[in-house]
Amino acid sequence: MMAQTKGRVVVKTLRFVVSAALVALAASCSTTKISAAHYYLCIGIADYKYASALTYPAEDAKSMAELLSSGGWEIPPTAATVPACADGLLLNDEATKTGIGQAIQTCFAGAEADSTIFVYFSGHGIYDDSTGSSCMAPYDFNWGTSDGISPAELYGWFASLPTKNIIFISDSCFSGNFVYCTDSGDTIPPSYTDASGNTIFTLPLYVLSNFGSLLAKNAAADGEPAPVAISAAGAEEYAYDGDESQKHGVFTYYLLQAAESGDSNGDGFVTCTEAYTYVAACIDTYWNNKYSVFYPHISGGMRDLVLFM
Amino acid sequence: MPKKTRCIALSLILISLWWVAAPQALCAEDLGGTAAPNIELIVSAGPSFARTALPSMDPGLQGGLGGCFGAAIRSTSFSASPKLAGVGTVELSAFSFSQSAVTSDGQLYRAWCGLGVELLGGLILGPVALPLAGVPTEISLQAGAGLRASEYTGTGLVSAYPAVLARLAFSFAGAQGQTWGLALPFEYARKAGATVLIFGISGIWRIK
Numbered sequence: 001m002m003a004q005t006k007g008r009v010v011v012k013t014l015r016f017v018v019s020a021a022l023v024a025l026a027a028s029c030s031t032t033k034i035s036a037a038h039y040y041l042c043i044g045i046a047d048y049k050y051a052s053a054l055t056y057p058a059e060d061a062k063s064m065a066e067l068l069s070s071g072g073w074e075i076p077p078t079a080a081t082v083p084a085c086a087d088g089l090l091l092n093d094e095a096t097k098t099g100i101g102q103a104i105q106t107c108f109a110g111a112e113a114d115s116t117i118f119v120y121f122s123g124h125g126i127y128d129d130s131t132g133s134s135c136m137a138p139y140d141f142n143w144g145t146s147d148g149i150s151p152a153e154l155y156g157w158f159a160s161l162p163t164k165n166i167i168f169i170s171d172s173c174f175s176g177n178f179v180y181c182t183d184s185g186d187t188i189p190p191s192y193t194d195a196s197g198n199t200i201f202t203l204p205l206y207v208l209s210n211f212g213s214l215l216a217k218n219a220a221a222d223g224e225p226a227p228v229a230i231s232a233a234g235a236e237e238y239a240y241d242g243d244e245s246q247k248h249g250v251f252t253y254y255l256l257q258a259a260e261s262g263d264s265n266g267d268g269f270v271t272c273t274e275a276y277t278y279v280a281a282c283i284d285t286y287w288n289n290k291y292s293v294f295y296p297h298i299s300g301g302m303r304d305l306v307l308f309m
Numbered sequence: 310m311p312k313k314t315r316c317i318a319l320s321l322i323l324i325s326l327w328w329v330a331a332p333q334a335l336c337a338e339d340l341g342g343t344a345a346p347n348i349e350l351i352v353s354a355g356p357s358f359a360r361t362a363l364p365s366m367d368p369g370l371q372g373g374l375g376g377c378f379g380a381a382i383r384s385t386s387f388s389a390s391p392k393l394a395g396v397g398t399v400e401l402s403a404f405s406f407s408q409s410a411v412t413s414d415g416q417l418y419r420a421w422c423g424l425g426v427e428l429l430g431g432l433i434l435g436p437v438a439l440p441l442a443g444v445p446t447e448i449s450l451q452a453g454a455g456l457r458a459s460e461y462t463g464t465g466l467v468s469a470y471p472a473v474l475a476r477l478a479f480s481f482a483g484a485q486g487q488t489w490g491l492a493l494p495f496e497y498a499r500k501a502g503a504t505v506l507i508f509g510i511s512g513i514w515r516i517k
Contacts, residue, residue, distance in 0.1 A: 036414035114414040164365065165416065181466060183501040188465035204424065207458035207467055214458075214469035223363045223502020264463070269411050273419055277463030300466045302363055302503045304408065306415040 034269075034309055036165075037115040039076045040068045041103055043090040045123035050142040055241045057122035058091050060171060060252040064120050065089050067259055072309045073118065076107035095123070097138040097149060104157045116165040116305055122249055125172030127236065134174035134235060151178045158227055166227035167272060167305055171249045173238045175231035176297045183221035184300035185214055190235040192295035228272045229299040230279075237294040240287075251296060254282040259308040270308035273298065346384040349515045351398065353377050353492055357509030359406045361418045363502060369409030369418040375494070375509055377402035383433060392436070396449060398429040404507075405462070418503075420462035427455030427474055436482070447488070449478045457498065472498040478513060486517035 044061025046054045065088050069075075075088040084094040085103045108117050124137035126148050135148025158166050170178055176190055187206045207214060232239035232251035239251055246253040255275060262270040262278035270278075276298040284295065354376030362368035379400030385391055405422035431451030439446045452475045460467045473496070480490030489512075496507035 032411050032413055034411065034413060034415045038415065116415050165414065184461070184466040184468040186465055187460075187467055204458070207469055211458075211469055214467065215471070218468050218470045218499070218501060221502035223365065225363070225365045265407065267411070269415075271408065271411075271417060271419075273408075273461065273463055298464050298466070300461070300468070300501065302361060302418050302421075302501045303366060304417050304419045306411055306417070309415075 034072075034306060037077075037112055038068075038073045038118065038309070039108060039111055039115060040065065040073045040088050040118040040120070041076060041079075041085060041090065041107060042068070042088060042120040043095050043100060043103075043123070044121075045092055045095050045137070045139050047092045047139075048124065048137070049093070049140050051124055051137060054124065056248050056252075057171070059247060060122035060249050061089055061091060061120065063248065063256055064122075064252065067256055067308075068118065071259065076117075077110035079107045082106050093139050095138055096140045097147065100138055100149060101153070101157055104154075105160055108161050108163075111161065111163050113163055114165070115163050116167065117161060117163055118167040118169070118307070120169050120171075122171040122252060125170070125174040125233075125239070127174040132235070134177040136170065136172060136175075136178075151180075154178065155227070164225040165305055167307060168227050168229045169255070170230075171232040171239055171251045171255075173233060174235055175233055175239065176235035176237065177231075179229045179231045179297045179299045180226065181300040182226070183217050185210055185217070186297060186300075188234065188295055188297060191237055192234055192293055223302070225303055226299065226301060228301070228303070228305050230272060230276050231297045233294040234297060238292065239294055240292065250283060250287050251279060254279040257282070262308070268309075269306045271304045272307050273304050275307050346382055346386070347517055349381045349383070349488075349517050351377070351379050351381055351400065351513065351515050353511040353513040355492075355509055355511030357404065357406070357494070357507055360506045360508075361409065361500075362504045363418075366416055366418075367412060369412075371406040371409045371418060371420070373404060373406030375402065375404040375507075375511070377427075379427075381515070392434060394433045396431055396433050396451065398427075398451060398453075400427050400429070401425070402427060402455070404459075408462075421459045422462050423457055423459030425455050425457040425472070427453055427472075429453035429474060429476065431476075439479070444481050447478075447480045447482075447490075449476075449480070451476050451478075455496075457500075459500070468501060470498050470500045472496050480513060480515065488515040489513070490515070 042061040042065040044057040046058040079086050082103050090103055126137050127134045135150045137148055141147045242248050242250045242253050258275040258278040262274045264274050280296045357373045357375040359371040360368055377400040381396050381398040383394045383396040385394045402425040408420040409418040411417045429451040433447055433449040435447035436445030455472045455474055457472055458469050475495045476492050478490055478492035480488045483489050492511045492513050494509050498505045
């Protein structure tokens, strides 16, 4: 009799736990309609005034703008005040350093506080061995120290915008320096090799060897919203134009695919993290096995933003 | 509510619980508690919720799963009553939380998962006759702290943070030194500038 009662208690307990698990699952799968505005600016530079030409960046920017436009993203509210980017695109000779800075600071000036801004860049990235710093190369880049757009300059422009919901994606060499991880550590090294994959051992080993600094970073984090940044490559890596079948930069080719195939939890949205995960897995599986190795990076923080709706 | 008032309120609740539960403990059926310290292996798992809140965002609810494996040592040597035991637990835990729902402006909290180690200490009362359980039940209340290492799911980004833990558990004696039960774990942490409150329901299995 006592054993039967205990059995019933165990069964009741298990039922309760399973029911709670289902409630948890349902709660995490609920979806919302996004009502706030989303604005984009896509920059693609294939033909440079001084530097060597690239093959696909202009196509990258056009395809990205087309995809965003079809998915509910809009041209910036005050884009008309900067004629070069009235269509949300800055291509080739339109994308000088002054032009890019003006476009970012002016086109988005009328954005609402709850809107999301997306800036995409495809073009050359330059790395300075002596300082370990890198920059984006605008159309008029001529190898001078102040010709490029440094991470500090770019984030300074972002800081002047009326919204904190900012996504920045760069398909360029050495773009990892534009990805900040102030509150966490990045286990993907700036120069990726086949041996440095994200395995089951990566987390414990990295954490054990960097535990103090990770705790310090966490303690210093203030939770202020920072731009969500994704780079095609690490701070010490090249990113590559794709082959004839891809007709895009390798990273952008898979990023465009992520709009269709990157929704890993099936909630109808592809977040920046989902897109990143999809692109990184594709590059590692399909590209890194055949050609020169590189690996995308993403910025840290608890917050994520929807990229494809 | 001021901190002092909260402390007083919590103390009163704990004293009330003790005042209500203790008399029942003294008249409940003895399931064979022992005065000598003994060691138990513990396994628990169940669903969890994380209420995550950044200063700049509305709070989000993240559903997930958590589980732990560890060892507990209990002793009644300090207590006049065999129904009251002290317990100390060391555990390794694993957890995973999905991303939160998307807000109307397109923001959300990232999914994360990780591992932890925790130390808990507290009291076990019982067995007592709880009205709803139907069988003699042990009640344990433990509190402690842990260290967590977590990763944003799908990325290579890792972080580490301390956490404050508490756990209320109800367990029912089974055959051959086994105990089955239900636990209500609670955790508070500051993770990447966000306040994270985790609460859940876990099934517990223990063996001496």
